[in-house]
Amino acid sequence: MVSALMDKQTGKQAGESESKRNKESILEVNNLEIFYGEKRAVNGISMDIGKNSITALIGPSGCGKSTFLRSINRMNDLIPGARAEGEIIYEDLNILSEQINVVALRKEIGMVFQKPNPFPKSIYENITHALKFAGMKKKSKLDEIVEESLKKAALWEEVKDRLHKSALSLSGGQQQRLCIARTIAMKPTVMLLDEPSSALDPISNAKVEELIIDLKKDYSIIIVTHNMQQASRISDKTAFFLSGDLIEYEATEKIFTNPSVKKTEEYISGRFG
Amino acid sequence: MKSKTADRLATGVFIAIAIIIISILVGLFSYILVNGLKHISWEFLTTPSSNIRAGGGIRDQLFNSFYILLITMIIAVPLGIGGGIYMAEYAKPGKVTDIIRSCIEVLASLPSIVIGMFGLLMFVNITGWGYTILGGALALTVFNLPVIVRVSEDSIRSVPRDLKEASLALGITHWHTIKTVLLPSAFPSILTGIILAAGRVFGEAAALLFTAGLSTPRLDYGNWNPFSAQSPLNIFRPAETLAVHIWSVNTQGLIPDVEEVSNGSAAVLVISVLLFNLLARWIGRLIHKKITATK
Numbered sequence: 001m002v003s004a005l006m007d008k009q010t011g012k013q014a015g016e017s018e019s020k021r022n023k024e025s026i027l028e029v030n031n032l033e034i035f036y037g038e039k040r041a042v043n044g045i046s047m048d049i050g051k052n053s054i055t056a057l058i059g060p061s062g063c064g065k066s067t068f069l070r071s072i073n074r075m076n077d078l079i080p081g082a083r084a085e086g087e088i089i090y091e092d093l094n095i096l097s098e099q100i101n102v103v104a105l106r107k108e109i110g111m112v113f114q115k116p117n118p119f120p121k122s123i124y125e126n127i128t129h130a131l132k133f134a135g136m137k138k139k140s141k142l143d144e145i146v147e148e149s150l151k152k153a154a155l156w157e158e159v160k161d162r163l164h165k166s167a168l169s170l171s172g173g174q175q176q177r178l179c180i181a182r183t184i185a186m187k188p189t190v191m192l193l194d195e196p197s198s199a200l201d202p203i204s205n206a207k208v209e210e211l212i213i214d215l216k217k218d219y220s221i222i223i224v225t226h227n228m229q230q231a232s233r234i235s236d237k238t239a240f241f242l243s244g245d246l247i248e249y250e251a252t253e254k255i256f257t258n259p260s261v262k263k264t265e266e267y268i269s270g271r272f273g
Numbered sequence: 274m275k276s277k278t279a280d281r282l283a284t285g286v287f288i289a290i291a292i293i294i295i296s297i298l299v300g301l302f303s304y305i306l307v308n309g310l311k312h313i314s315w316e317f318l319t320t321p322s323s324n325i326r327a328g329g330g331i332r333d334q335l336f337n338s339f340y341i342l343l344i345t346m347i348i349a350v351p352l353g354i355g356g357g358i359y360m361a362e363y364a365k366p367g368k369v370t371d372i373i374r375s376c377i378e379v380l381a382s383l384p385s386i387v388i389g390m391f392g393l394l395m396f397v398n399i400t401g402w403g404y405t406i407l408g409g410a411l412a413l414t415v416f417n418l419p420v421i422v423r424v425s426e427d428s429i430r431s432v433p434r435d436l437k438e439a440s441l442a443l444g445i446t447h448w449h450t451i452k453t454v455l456l457p458s459a460f461p462s463i464l465t466g467i468i469l470a471a472g473r474v475f476g477e478a479a480a481l482l483f484t485a486g487l488s489t490p491r492l493d494y495g496n497w498n499p500f501s502a503q504s505p506l507n508i509f510r511p512a513e514t515l516a517v518h519i520w521s522v523n524t525q526g527l528i529p530d531v532e533e534v535s536n537g538s539a540a541v542l543v544i545s546v547l548l549f550n551l552l553a554r555w556i557g558r559l560i561h562k563k564i565t566a567t568k
Contacts, residue, residue, distance in 0.1 A: 107444030
């Protein structure tokens, strides 16, 4: 897996002091800075992201949390003028490196977006789209993965009789769970969720939250959210961002009951943002 | 003036404009059809045209029109969509892209007679082919390409960014995303653009006068060898199209039934464009349904 991420194997990074790395963490962010042209959106943050846990990123709009999230699977590459400095270490590789094979990286670090964005294809094809590209052609295997991922995303019962209908015929909440299902189908190790339930009604929101908690046993999840209750309900650790700085990063319980920085407390209690 | 009155006035003005447009269209259509339909018969469509005697048909011209359209589209559609993909997905914003875009716009606004003269120089004289279907098709491609590039670019750009990001975030390459997500979503609007372009090609005369010529050799429709001089499929033969035929019988026709022939041809031309549009839209809808799984 690791070697598949490198376009050119240099050997140097691969052998680098594995013992030094914290086994509990899946991602290690060191002094990450992100720029849009001249403007700096993220000012040198460092944090470890835990394995099989949910990390919530909170903060007011424009604080850099989504920018940070999108740098983890290099989605910022699509934005002209965006560039990142520093390191994000994943499996002993700096994923910000030029030599990283971005396509392979995104198979391992999947992403679900704020607005449900199913392809205008059938439910079935939404899931097989990426699998087929990855070279899986066998019908029986595809069927199996479709069922498995829809079950994991708690959508199977609702759609099993209409797999070949358009995904756009689903409700918003179902569409979002379909988007989660198609990400699951790729068997990533990390899932990045960018406000996945902010566009949903409360009932769909609750379903998606339940699903996210359930996914924790198989995946490491990083979620950006504007919803304080959501962060406190589902996450293990919470990071508070403000104007591109990481202000506080602690266990969720501590952040919400006894934050050590005054700004954090003010934000959580709704005094600004 | 009260805003309510202004609002009513605006509504009235726009309704009036719509009525003007519709009446122009209906008037034109009925004029052409009323004058032309009575001359259309199976015989008119299936006999070759005559140079001197009355009673000639438009068999070869009709075939030539469709054949040139087909050859033009075979050349122009892949190039046009390819150019559109480049402009929408690969061209980096900057000076070079701006220059390319201006070039395309200028090309789109060139008068067709100028393209005809350019075609005469390029595809008739320099190549030494003489008047040919291929020369005509290439001239029409020059005339057509900018429109298809522009339409493809706009259609691809108007696909929601979300879909592109969704596909890329699943570990799918840029090219595969274009092929399987962007193009299918952009397909209906690209198709509309191509139909509009095809209508223009079908009715174009000026660009063909000096490239495909004003004559058609004696054709043998039983001859399917594309290299034979008598074969209708030969792309290196001169070919007078329907639109050119209408122009030529009216300006230099010696036949006594000029009016009948040109009215009949005009009606066939209009009906063909109409049928062509309907058919293309119907096929387009079928394909779109199939790829999007909507019923």
